[in-house]
Amino acid sequence: MDASLPATVILRLCAVKQRRGLSRATIYRKMQSLEFPAAKRLSANGVGWVDAKVEAWPTDRAPDGVRP
Numbered sequence: 001m002d003a004s005l006p007a008t009v010i011l012r013l014c015a016v017k018q019r020r021g022l023s024r025a026t027i028y029r030k031m032q033s034l035e036f037p038a039a040k041r042l043s044a045n046g047v048g049w050v051d052a053k054v055e056a057w058p059t060d061r062a063p064d065g066v067r068p
Helices: 013-020 024-032 051-056
Strands: 047-050
Touching: 013 024, 013 051, 047 051
Parallel strands: none
Antiparallel strands: none
8 A cells, every 4th residue: 555645534424413513414405405525425324425525615604594
């Protein structure tokens, strides 16, 4: 394995919810409208998100339900 390549970290739903402060429903709704990074299929019943894409997702938005 080439040590110069960065490792890709995959986050499961629980970690994504915790890092972004979003509910499961909101994450999937934003994925449907292409406002959130797409999940990658890990197995027949499992998905995960690339850590770098979740971290790069805009954080300057108001939380759902809160109007500026």
